[in-house]
Amino acid sequence: MRSHYCGGINESHIDQEVTLCGWVHRRRDHGGVIFLDLRDRDGIAQVVFDPDTPESFAQADRVRSEYVIQIKGRVRHRPEGTENAHMATGQVEVLGYELELLNEAATPPFPLDEYSDVGEDVRLRYRYVDLRRPEMLNRLRFRSRVTSYLRNFLDGHGFMDVETPILTRATPEGARDYLVPSRTHAGSFFALPQSPQLFKQLLMVSGVDRYYQIAKCFRDEDLRADRQPEFTQVDVEASFVREEDIMNTMEQMIRNLFQDLLSVELPEFPRLPYAEAIRRFGSDKPDLRIPFELVDVADLVANVDFKVFSGPANNPKGRVAALRIPGGGELTRKQIDDYTNFVGIYGAKGLAYIKVNERAKGIEGLQSPIVKFLGDDVALAIMDRVEAQDGDIVFFGADKASVVDEALGALRVKIGHDLDRVEGDWAPCWVVDFPMFEEDDDGKLHALHHPFTAPVSAEELQSNPAGALSRAYDMVLNGTELGGGSIRIHEEQTQQVVFESLGIGKEEAREKFGFLLDALRFGCPPHGGLAFGLDRLVMLMTEAGSIRDVIPFPKTQNATCLMTDAPGEVDEKQLRELNIRLRKSAKDQQEGSN
Known part of the structure; x- marks a missing residue:
């Protein structure tokens, strides 16, 4: 239906006939001449209709903001003095002689011709309109460029793109799981993955050697500006590596990404021990600026x-x-x-x-x-x-x-x-030498990263687990954790010691992680990896205020989707099929007894 995108029209197209499709960004009537700014994902082109083409002029006269149209016309220079240096297409315009109305539009819930300070709840309820704004489209386009670049880098370094399951079993990784009831196994539940952690370790046992995935992950936790219940991470794992191997490769990847997409030369990545970071900055993700x-x-x-x-x-x-x-x-x-x-x-x-x-x-x-x-x-x-x-x-x-x-x-x-x-603008660092565990007020130990992280010293892990250090490392940029990783445990005995330190007995470990413990017995190589938060990375690179501004359809602070009204109720028939009965609230019980 189109020959060119609106944002692609320039002086090289002078005197050419073009067909453009898009939304009416703005309509102006100047003394009998109608100007339409036509917008698509690549930009805006100015289209001029004059009374010499009565039919198309009449059509142009009736269109309004956000009407979807197709136009045919000839590219020409803008008259001297009317050029717009702030637009990529500001040196040219299209003299339109055909206009087809493809669809009318209701009045938008907020103006799109310029940025308006509309409430986020309105933006999220009408997200399909919000995403039309050039600012939002540019962020999505940039996100696409980031993922494409990362895939090409990892492909070029021998990493294999492998998908891991979305329906899995619940594992303790620091947050609550989203559970999915099984219709065919009454009383049993799948869990949506908090990360592909165990599956990527099993891929190392399988001999894949180098793995990556742009992975969807899910965590049922309280939200902040840089958290969502579902998010995307760039997941990486490799066999026969030490910390420096992973850190150097990932640092090179991020350096190249910033250089190629932003023309930014990142400064040195200092290594900062966890204890020093906490002592000097009060945080394990310090903003060194x-x-x-x-x-x-x-x-x-x-x-x-x-x-x-x-x-x-x-x-x-x-x-x-x-x-x-x-x-x-x-x-x-x-x-x-x-x-x-x-x-x-x-x-x-x-x-x-x-x-x-x-x-x-x-x-x-x-x-x-x-x-x-x-x-x-x-x-x-x-x-x-x-x-x-x-x-x-x-x-x-x-x-x-x-x-x-x-x-x-x-x-x-x-x-x-x-x-x-x-x-300064950018201050990256690596935070290293994390403790294996953190202790709560009751003296119980919890894994600081996850329970599959290898210790620096197996002897220290045995004799003094509370003081043991891990082989973990986090990449931090401007006070934001871009990614976290570690060398993993590849021996069954060490994994059992970690479970015991966490209060997970042999029977519970076998019930929850038997498949992993078995895999470690069948020739598991030394391995490690790292996972980047893709949403956070794009947020930083685009200087967005929240990861919600770089995710097409995000949830609100209380984990709801205003656009689709999710989560929603399901009917009794579905619940019976899933062998689920909802507990009545105290209010419902009181109303039922009246």
């Missing part, structure tokens, strides 16, 4: 009478840390109160601070309600340790280490952006 760091001061406040500080300082699971903001002394009381409310989101009970007015005056040059509780010597020692200068402000976190890390780590990033202290 922010020049502020956390400094431990627990030893300085351990003996003060101020229990808010001395309590955590003397608690093995506590932390007292300071965050110096150069020039932050100009922050107002209201700004400080806002930051206090902000850290409260992460469980902090407050936000102590000291403003540094004039260091040369000693304690008299400090301004803070907590100085009198610390004592002169301690307050000045803290200023020395953080290297405070005149005009600075020093914030403090004192609580459980996890609370201090999250609260001050998030505050560091927020203030960095608020005060425009972000240095």
Whole structure:
């Protein structure tokens, strides 16, 4: 139906006849001459209709925004002075002499001729209209280019594209599974995969050697701007590799991707041990563009009478840390109160601070309600340790280490952006030397990544599992985890030890993971891999505010689809076929008894 895309018309087509199809982006009537901006996925072309072609002119006169039309016409230069340097097609226009109306359109729920600040709920309810906006189409086009590039890179490095099952069994990978009831096996359920983790390991046992997949994954968890219940990851696994083999190949892939698609030369990828990342930045995905760091001061406040500080300082699971903001002394009381409310989101009970007015005056040059509780010597020692200068402000976190890390780590990033202290455009790194496990308040161990991650030392795993390090590695960019991976366990005995450390007995391990344990006995090679969050990667590269802006049909913050009204109820017949009976809510039970 078309000879060209609208965005492809240029000066090389002068005097050629073209046929274009698309949506009416804008209609303008200028003194008897009608201008239609015709839009398709590749761009916009200006089409001119004049009264010399009465039939098409009449058609053009009745079309409105978002009508679907086909036009035929001749490409010509725009009249001198009317060129549009901001449009790819801004040097030319099409003199239209035929117009066919293919479909009318209701008035759009929001304007598409320019960006409008419409609520996200409206955008998601009418997503098929929202996706027509050039901004959204360009992101989808860019996403397609990213996936195509990654496939070509991995194909060229010997990786084989293999699909793994979507219907599988529930496995503990850190989040709740989406369950699918089985009609043919009453009372049994499939689970949608949180990742292809076990299947890609089995592919290594199978001799595939190098595997990749653009994989759909599902997690039933609370959502944030960078999370969705269903998401896409670039999944990679290879045999007979060490950490450096995987990390170097994946780093090369991301470097090449940024260079070829964005003309960006990424800086060096420093290796940052997990413990150092937490100590300096309060996060295992630090934004290295922010020049502020956390400094431990627990030893300085351990003996003060101020229990808010001395309590955590003397608690093995506590932390007292300071965050110096150069020039932050100009922050107002209201700004400080806002930051206090902000850290409260992460469980902090407050936000102590000291403003540094004039260091040369000693304690008299400090301004803070907590100085009198610390004592002169301690307050000045803290200023020395953080290297405070005149005009600075020093914030403090004192609580459980996890609370201090999250609260001050998030505050560091927020203030960095608020005060425009972000240095550089891109700051990648690798975070390495993760602990094998994290311990909850009850002393129970949980896998920090997943229970199939190999330990650095099998002996340490046996003797001191809580202190054992793993062979895991995360790629981080601008404070976002792009991908995480590890060398996997390839021996049955080591896998059993990990299960035991997690409180999974032999009988439970056999029931849940018998197929994996058996596979490890049949000649499993050393192997490892990594999975990139494709949605996050595209979000960063397009500077979108949320992964919802780079996913065609995303869910809302509460995991619903406003467009299709999913999830929805099913009828009783389907439930009976699946051997499912719904429990009545307390309200339904009360209404039924009345």
